Amino acid sequence: MDDRVVDQEQFALVTIQGICFRDQYYSCREALRERWYEKAMIRGWMITISKYNVHEDKLILRPNQNKPDIICSRIHDVEINTKNRDAYFTQMQQLKRMPRRKRQRKDRNKL
DSSP, X not given: OOEEEEEEEEEEEEETTEEEETXXXXXXHHHHHTTHXXXXXXXXXXXXXXXXXXXXXXXXXXXXXXXXOXXXXXXXXXXXXXXXXXXXXXXXXXXXXXXXXXXXXXXXXXX
């Protein structure tokens, strides 16, 4: 296993497509739960990397000193055009904002 510890402070960029580091994209539960990608639509930001694992496609982030490290997994490349991807993310964010009952009712109406 090639578990490389970052000697110098390195950063990843949070974007609408994911967490970008060395031309690869990563994601994690915290980013989805805290709507990082939605916030990145307005303005992306840098986040500190504590270490990364090349063979397992893992990236470990250090959001700040008061929070534990976050383990992210690499998002494997999928051919999808930008327009469809952006529409997908927008729809997902709209669904997340809806109350649960309203979402269920809307899904039943489609059937």
